[in-house]
Amino acid sequence: MHQTPSANGQANDSLARILAHAVEAADKPRHQIAREVGMHRETLLRVMRGERPIGLDEAACILVVCGAFPRASMILALTGQEDLACEWMRSEMGEFLEEFFSALPVHLERTLGRRIADLRPRWANGTSQLVARMLAKHIDDFANRDIAMSLPR
Numbered sequence: 001m002h003q004t005p006s007a008n009g010q011a012n013d014s015l016a017r018i019l020a021h022a023v024e025a026a027d028k029p030r031h032q033i034a035r036e037v038g039m040h041r042e043t044l045l046r047v048m049r050g051e052r053p054i055g056l057d058e059a060a061c062i063l064v065v066c067g068a069f070p071r072a073s074m075i076l077a078l079t080g081q082e083d084l085a086c087e088w089m090r091s092e093m094g095e096f097l098e099e100f101f102s103a104l105p106v107h108l109e110r111t112l113g114r115r116i117a118d119l120r121p122r123w124a125n126g127t128s129q130l131v132a133r134m135l136a137k138h139i140d141d142f143a144n145r146d147i148a149m150s151l152p153r
Helices: 005-025 030-037 041-048 056-065 070-078 082-088 092-118 121-150
Strands: none
Touching: 005 041, 005 056, 005 070, 005 082, 030 041, 030 056, 041 056, 056 070, 070 082, 070 092, 082 092
C-alpha cells in the first residue's frame, strides 16, 4: 500500500503528537530519553515538533524509553485516535491493546484458516462492537462472582 506525501505527513504529525505527550509525561528528563534512544536531544525535540520524519522503529523506541506501550500507542495514533493513545499509553488498557493487537492475527489465522478469505471489511465495525460487548459481559461476570464470594452464607 503506497501512501501519498500528505498521508505520510499526517502520520508523522500524529506520531509527533503522541511522542511529545509520552516525553512530557515521562518521569525522566528529555536529555536522558534522547540518550537512551540514541539520538541527540535537539533531534528528539525536532521529532516531537513534527519537524523531522520518524520511522516506526524509532517511535517505538522512544515510547518504550518513556514507559509507554508502543504498538498500542502507534496503532491508535495512526488510526486517528491520538487522544486515546495519549490517555492509554501507560495504562492497563494500553497493555491490554498491546497484547490484543499482537495476538489477534495469530488467533484469526488459527481459528479461521482458509475461511479468512471469506472475511469482509464491512464486518470490522460490527465485530469490534461484538468484542467490546463480550468483554463487558466478561468483566460483569467476574464482578458478580467476586460479590457472590464475599457474601456471607
